[in-house]
Amino acid sequence: MINYKILACLVAIAPISVYYLRFLLRKSKNESLNEVYWTNHLSNKCESDKCNLNYCTMYRNAQLKKLIENAKYSIDLAMHIFTSLELSDAILQAFKRNIRVRIICCNLQHGSTGSQVWNLYDEGIAVRFQKVNGEQLMHHKFCIIDGKNRVSVLRKTSEVGLKNEPNSILMSGSCNWTRQGLYSNWENIVVTSERKLIDSFEKEFELMWNEFRPQK
Numbered sequence: 001m002i003n004y005k006i007l008a009c010l011v012a013i014a015p016i017s018v019y020y021l022r023f024l025l026r027k028s029k030n031e032s033l034n035e036v037y038w039t040n041h042l043s044n045k046c047e048s049d050k051c052n053l054n055y056c057t058m059y060r061n062a063q064l065k066k067l068i069e070n071a072k073y074s075i076d077l078a079m080h081i082f083t084s085l086e087l088s089d090a091i092l093q094a095f096k097r098n099i100r101v102r103i104i105c106c107n108l109q110h111g112s113t114g115s116q117v118w119n120l121y122d123e124g125i126a127v128r129f130q131k132v133n134g135e136q137l138m139h140h141k142f143c144i145i146d147g148k149n150r151v152s153v154l155r156k157t158s159e160v161g162l163k164n165e166p167n168s169i170l171m172s173g174s175c176n177w178t179r180q181g182l183y184s185n186w187e188n189i190v191v192t193s194e195r196k197l198i199d200s201f202e203k204e205f206e207l208m209w210n211e212f213r214p215q216k
């Protein structure tokens, strides 16, 4: 004989259980992003970005673009040299989608004709350079997508709506966003969603952003 009370209870909690299960699945999926991409002597032998080889140039570059394209709120980029047309276009498209973009780069790019930074600056993107006469090079190559702390500041200033929690992503490694870096050198790029690491990179980005504030 069917116990209707138990059946009614099961029907009542089913939607909550499905919701919670989805939440758990999403959470575990978000926390599991930890990849490292390599470029080596094998990297240019593959001619498809449909593979998922972590040393394939095409695949790696397509993944980097996808991460930029999937940004929902913010992009903070610290890039020593930035001449890649394909990545600067991805950044520009993100900016046009109303993603808040900030770029920090090395002052050597002041005089570099191939640098994409000025084009992005001309489009209205916020750019800061390491101090012109500084002795230390801004040598970082990292990018934070939807940094949790950045998004929370943007929310406080009402620049972005209160939607879902951001899925923060960090990419960092040896690779400048240049043709040489993206297509020929031996390089590494780590892509991670590890909270603790991203927090630390966000702090360092803010520190530089303040340090490199233009002087009046």
Ligand SMILES: [Zn+2]
Residues within 6 Å of the ligand: 046, 047, 048, 049, 050, 051, 052, 053, 056, 057, 058, 059
């Ligand atoms: Zn491939």
